[in-house]
Structures are given as structure tokens and as C-alpha cells.
Amino acid sequence: MSHITSLLMSLAWRNLWRNKRRTLVILFAIVLGVWAMIFTAAFMRGMSSQILSDTINNLTGHIQIHSKQYLDDPVIDHRFSLIDDQLFESLNNVLIKQTSSRVRVPAVIVSERESTGLVMVGINPDNENGMSFLQSSIVEGRYLKDENDSGIIIGRKLAERLETRLGKRVVIMSQDKDNKIVDRGFRIVGIFDTQMEALETGYIFMGLQTSEDLLNIKNEVSEVSILLHDMNQLDELVADLQQQNPHLDVQGWAQLEPMSRVIIELYDSFHLVWHLIVFLAMGFGIVNTLLMSVFERTREFGLFQSLGLKPGFIMGQVWVESTLLLMLGLFLGNIIAWWSVLATGEGIDVSAFAQGMEMANLSNIIPFVIITKDLVLANSVVIILGMLTSIYPAWRASRLVPADAITRV
Amino acid sequence: MKTVVSCKHLNKIYRQGQIEVKALTDINLDVIAGDFICLSGPSGSGKSTLLNMIGGLDSPTSGEIIVDGQHVDKMSKSELAELRLHKIGFVFQAYNLIPVLTAKENVEMVMQMQGDSKQYRNEHSLAILKEVGLEGLENRKPAELSGGQQQRVAVARAIVDKPCLVLADEPTANLDSKNADNLLQMMREMGEQHQMTFIVSTHDPMVMERARRLIKLHDGKIIENNKQH
Numbered sequence: 001m002s003h004i005t006s007l008l009m010s011l012a013w014r015n016l017w018r019n020k021r022r023t024l025v026i027l028f029a030i031v032l033g034v035w036a037m038i039f040t041a042a043f044m045r046g047m048s049s050q051i052l053s054d055t056i057n058n059l060t061g062h063i064q065i066h067s068k069q070y071l072d073d074p075v076i077d078h079r080f081s082l083i084d085d086q087l088f089e090s091l092n093n094v095l096i097k098q099t100s101s102r103v104r105v106p107a108v109i110v111s112e113r114e115s116t117g118l119v120m121v122g123i124n125p126d127n128e129n130g131m132s133f134l135q136s137s138i139v140e141g142r143y144l145k146d147e148n149d150s151g152i153i154i155g156r157k158l159a160e161r162l163e164t165r166l167g168k169r170v171v172i173m174s175q176d177k178d179n180k181i182v183d184r185g186f187r188i189v190g191i192f193d194t195q196m197e198a199l200e201t202g203y204i205f206m207g208l209q210t211s212e213d214l215l216n217i218k219n220e221v222s223e224v225s226i227l228l229h230d231m232n233q234l235d236e237l238v239a240d241l242q243q244q245n246p247h248l249d250v251q252g253w254a255q256l257e258p259m260s261r262v263i264i265e266l267y268d269s270f271h272l273v274w275h276l277i278v279f280l281a282m283g284f285g286i287v288n289t290l291l292m293s294v295f296e297r298t299r300e301f302g303l304f305q306s307l308g309l310k311p312g313f314i315m316g317q318v319w320v321e322s323t324l325l326l327m328l329g330l331f332l333g334n335i336i337a338w339w340s341v342l343a344t345g346e347g348i349d350v351s352a353f354a355q356g357m358e359m360a361n362l363s364n365i366i367p368f369v370i371i372t373k374d375l376v377l378a379n380s381v382v383i384i385l386g387m388l389t390s391i392y393p394a395w396r397a398s399r400l401v402p403a404d405a406i407t408r409v
Numbered sequence: 410m411k412t413v414v415s416c417k418h419l420n421k422i423y424r425q426g427q428i429e430v431k432a433l434t435d436i437n438l439d440v441i442a443g444d445f446i447c448l449s450g451p452s453g454s455g456k457s458t459l460l461n462m463i464g465g466l467d468s469p470t471s472g473e474i475i476v477d478g479q480h481v482d483k484m485s486k487s488e489l490a491e492l493r494l495h496k497i498g499f500v501f502q503a504y505n506l507i508p509v510l511t512a513k514e515n516v517e518m519v520m521q522m523q524g525d526s527k528q529y530r531n532e533h534s535l536a537i538l539k540e541v542g543l544e545g546l547e548n549r550k551p552a553e554l555s556g557g558q559q560q561r562v563a564v565a566r567a568i569v570d571k572p573c574l575v576l577a578d579e580p581t582a583n584l585d586s587k588n589a590d591n592l593l594q595m596m597r598e599m600g601e602q603h604q605m606t607f608i609v610s611t612h613d614p615m616v617m618e619r620a621r622r623l624i625k626l627h628d629g630k631i632i633e634n635n636k637q638h
Binding site: 003004006007011014015018299300303305306307308309310311313401402403406407 | 457461464466467486487490491492493494495497499501503505507508509510518519521522524525566
């Protein structure tokens with residue numbers, strides 16, 4: 001360290017603690033600001049990661065393949081064959097972790113007392129495992145044994161609405177491949193419970209083969225859902241799959257669930273805005289404190305100049321002082337923010353606002369997630385803007401006329 | 410003998426709105442090396458202004474100031490800072506020590522800015538503090554020293570690196586007569602011992618008595634310029 005840097009650091013550090021109360025007040029403001037930035041970022045990041053995770057788990061996956069018309073009109077007519085060499089070869093890709101083929105068509109469920117329209121989903125229970133919420137959400141009864149299982153799984157809310165329960169029989173009606181109404185009685189073998197009412201009331205699950213039998217189709221499905229090892233390779237794989245299967249429609253989760261994508265993007269862009277708002281309040285405090293400190297030490301700065309210290313040194317001293325203050329505030333703010341996030345454990349329970357949260361595609365527990373990018377952003381905003389903010393007081397100090405400054409009371 | 414300070418036709422006019430105040434009018438002055446000069450005169454006579462001009466703390470409206478062969482009136486801020494750092498020491502009426510530094514650190518600061526080694530700084534600061542009678546008080550902060558002791562630290566800081574010129578603006582104004590007498594005695598001895606030139610502004614007759622040369626100012630003009638002893 002050069003002799004000037006060493007002198008600057010020593011003077012700046014000691015001057016910082018000259019007026020302890022003032023320094024502690026502004027330090028508290030910086031720590032609070034940094035904490036607010038990181039903690040809120042962690043909350044918003046938790047919400048967006050929860051939205052993403054829920055979106056992917058709620059039957060969407062990372063990528064889905066459908067027939068060209070299915071997304072506009074999701075009916076039995078818009079199915080595609082799984083006996084397709086090109087498709088089989090495409091899905092045998094190292095980037096793909098897991099796939100699940102589903103029959104997914106509109107249907108009507110009728111109980112002894114009520115009936116309602118919903119989506120009937122035929123799945124291979126083994127392939128579905130780990131891809132969607134279903135198995136982990138079973139709260140009564142059992143999961144499907146295999147794709148020929150004769151039972152069905154329905155949501156808890158749907159069971160309440162239909163005034164039925166586990167073990168009861170219900171009738172499922174739909175249209176087969178020839179557009180004839182088909183129906184069959186099924187026993188409810190499992191009840192699932194998610195934190196999203198729309199899922200519980202809108203879907204029933206049965207074995208893939210069972211659904212094909214009901215709809216008079218064979219080796220044909222409505223969709224293939226794909227899970228990747230690394231989501232960063234999604235765009236690349238979507239493009240490859242689409243190129244290899246031009247007769248099918250290949251889309252990523254962001255296209256399939258545009259609402260979720262928009263909310264996540266909104267949260268992402270709000271980070272910087274929020275950081276700037278917090279800094280704005282904090283910045284005024286920093287400038288005010290430094291200006292006060294400069295005005296109080298006008299005579300001292302005059303003395304520095306008369307001793308032969310250049311204006312740059314004086315500017316440097318005020319600047320180093322504010323930088324030290326910012327660094328200290330950042331250090332403490334980061335530690336407290338980390339501690340606060342750890343203290344929240346798995347997240348906060350927002351079930352009191354369940355309906356509103358569901359509209360935003362959110363479940364009832366919001367986890368706090370700290371990622372490096374958010375930490376870097378919050379810290380950069382404070383240190384860069386803080387240092388820029390302190391240029392003015394530092395410049396004021398360096399522009400003093402020594403003859404005036406030295407006699408200032 | 411070498412001329413350390415030379416002022417030629419020096420004028421300083423302060424403008425306050427529409428009003429012009431002549432602080433110095435046609436000052437001509439030569440100061441030779443090793444001299445101990447006293448600038449006296451009533452308040453507002455221009456003593457401090459003249460010291461500030463010579464030290465490059467303020468700029469003249471017209472005229473020339475040459476310090477140790479360098480034209481102060483033509484120097485940039487940075488050059489003036491270099492001149493003050495290496496060739497001029499200042500002692501002020503209100504001590505003006507850095508409150509967060511100890512007596513030793515206050516003295517060392519100038520040497521540190523000049524790039525002197527830590528060992529050199531340590532040895533010289535301790536030696537000069539001993540010379541000004543502050544042995545044992547090196548690690549005290551200004552607030553823990555008396556007025557007289559603080560002014561001694563200020564003198565030690567001004568002369569530690571043996572500048573060719575020391576400018577003292579009413580250094581005894583805040584001291585009692587005993588402390589003032591001791592300080593003046595010390596400044597004269599230091600000046601003689603280290604071949605430094607002192608220009609001291611004062612109202613104090615005791616300071617005037619001790620000066621080798623007395624320059625009286627009135628309304629910004631030199632009205633008397635006498636060699637004493």
C-alpha cells in the first residue's frame with residue numbers, strides 16, 4: 001500500500017468514527033437498505049422460482065409436443081401416433097431426462113349427485129413419476145398401479161363438489177375417435193390435494209391404456225411432456241425437436257404458459273426498479289451525512305491544502321470515507337439478509353391469500369431464494385451509486401479555497 | 410544572502426458585490442534566508458492576506474511573488490500544493506491540528522505525504538517533538554493537550570521537514586504570556602538552528618520585540634520596515 005493510500009485509509013477510518021452517532025445512523029440506513037434489497041429480491045426470486053416450479057410440475061414439463069391443432073382445440077381429433085420412428089429417435093436425446101406421453105381430452109364426470117366438465121388425463125404412472133405433482137399429492141387411497149389400472153384419481157375439491165369420496169364409483173363421459181359419446185364407470189382409487197384449486201377441480205387421472213381403450217385409440221396420444229437435465233438447453237432442444245418433427249408442434253413452457261412467463265419476467269425486471277427505489281432513499285442520507293461532515297471539517301480541509309495536500313487527496317479522503325461506510329453497510333446488510341432468509345426456513349405461508357396467490361400461479365408457501373445474480377445486483381447498485389453519490393460532497397471539499405477554509409469557524 | 414521571498418508591486422483587491430476592498434496595495438518586500446520577520450498592524454491591515462499570498466493559499470490581483478526562486482503567482486493549484494508541501498511550513502492562530510491523529514501522527518503526516526519511509530518518519534517526528542518539549546506526549550490527541558502544547562505540535566509539524574520558509578499567522582494569539590514567550594523563544598532557536606526563515610504576523614508587542622525585522626502594515630500598505638536586532 002502506498003504511503004498516500006495508507007494515510008487516506010487511516011484518516012478516513014478515524015474520521016468515520018469521529019461522530020459515532022451520525023455514522024451509526026447512516027450505517028443503520030445502509031444496512032436496512034441492503035437488507036431490504038436482498039430480502040425482497042429473495043422473496044421475489046422465491047415467488048418466480050415457485051411459479052416456474054409449479055408451472056413445470058403442473059403437467060407442463062419443460063417442453064411439450066402436440067399435434068399442430070391441439071393447443072387451439074384440445075380434443076381427441078388432434079392426437080398423434082407414438083409409432084413414429086422419427087419421433088422415437090428425436091426423444092432419444094441426451095439432453096432429455098424424462099418423458100411422459102398423455103392422452104388429454106375434455107370429459108364430463110358424473111357422480112350420484114353432481115356432474116361437471118373437466119380434463120381427463122391418461123398417464124403412464126411410472127413415466128409420470130417425478131414429472132408432475134400427482135404422486136406426491138395423493139392424500140387418500142393410492143396412486144395408479146400401471147397404465148391399465150381400472151381406477152381413477154380425482155382432486156379433493158372435485159370430490160367435495162361431486163359429493164363423492166374414495167371408493168365410490170363415478171361415470172366418465174367423452175368423445176371417442178369417431179366422435180361418438182363413450183362412457184364408463186370408474187372407481188375412485190385416489191384423492192389428490194394440491195394448493196391450487198383449479199388443478200383439483202379441473203383434472204382427473206387414469207391409466208394411459210385405460211383412457212385409450214375408452215376412446216378407442218391405440219398408441220396415440222394428445223401430448224408428450226419432456227423434462228430436461230438442464231433447462232438452459234431448452235431453446236436448443238425445442239428447435240431441434242421442431243426441425244426433426246415438422247408435422248408436430250413443439251413448444252417450451254414459456255410459450256405454453258405465457259402468463260407464468262410474464263409474471264416471472266415482471267418480477268425479474270422489478271428487482272432493479274426496487275433496488276433503485278431503496279437506494280434513492282438511502283442515497284439522500286449518504287449525501288446529507290457526507291455534506292454535513294464536509295461542512296463541519298471545512299477548516300481541516302483548508303489545513304490539508306495549506307500543508308501541501310492536493311485537492312485530489314482531499315476528494316479522495318471524503319470518497320474513501322464514504323466507500324468504507326458503504327462497504328461496512330454492505331457487509332452487515334448481507335449478513336443480516338442471509339440470516340433473515342435462513343430464518344424463514346422453507347418459506348412463508350401465504351395461505352391466507354390463497355385465492356389471490358393462485359391467480360398469480362402461486363402456491364401457498366413462498367420460499368426465499370438468494371441467487372448470486374441478485375446479490376451482485378443489490379451490492380453493485382449500492383456500491384456504484386453510493387460512490388457516485390459521494391462524488392459531490394468530495395468535490396465540494398476539494399474545491400474549497402484554502403485561505404477561506406482555514407479561517408472558517 | 411539568498412532571498413527567500415520577494416514581493417513586487419503586490420496588490421490584492423476583494424470584491425464584495427459592487428464594492429471593492431483593497432486588502433494589499435503595492436507591496437514590495439524582500440526576505441532573506443534565516444530571517445525572523447514580524448508583520449504587525451491592526452486588524453484588517455492585510456497581515457494575514459500577505460501571508461496567504463506568500464504561502465500560495467490565495468492569489469494576488471496583480472504583482473509578483475517569488476518564493477525560493479519560484480513564481481507563486483504563476484503556479485497552478487497542483488504546483489502550489491507541491492511548493493507548500495516541500496518548502497513552506499504553516500503555523501496558525503487556532504493550532505489547526507488534525508483531531509483524529511495523535512501529536513506524532515500530526516507531525517508525521519507531512520513526511521508521509523512526501524514519501525519518507527516509516528522509520529525516517531518515526532525517528533524525525535520523535536526527535537522534533539522532543540526538541541519542542543513534548544517528549545512523552547507523542548501519542549496524545551490534540552484534545553488531550555493544552556493550547557500551548559498544541560501550538561508546539563503545530564510548530565513541530567511546520568518545521569519537521571526543514572522548509573525554507575515558515576509562515577505563522579498570529580501563533581501566540583490564543584496563548585498566555587508565558588506560553589507565548591516560550592513558543593517564540595523556541596521558534597527563533599529553531600529558525601537559527603535549522604536555517605529557516607520565519608514570517609510571523611501578530612498584534613503582540615512581545616512578538617514584535619523578538620523579531621529581527623519589523624514590518625508594519627496599515628490599510629494594506631507597508632508603513633514601516635525596520636531591522637531591529
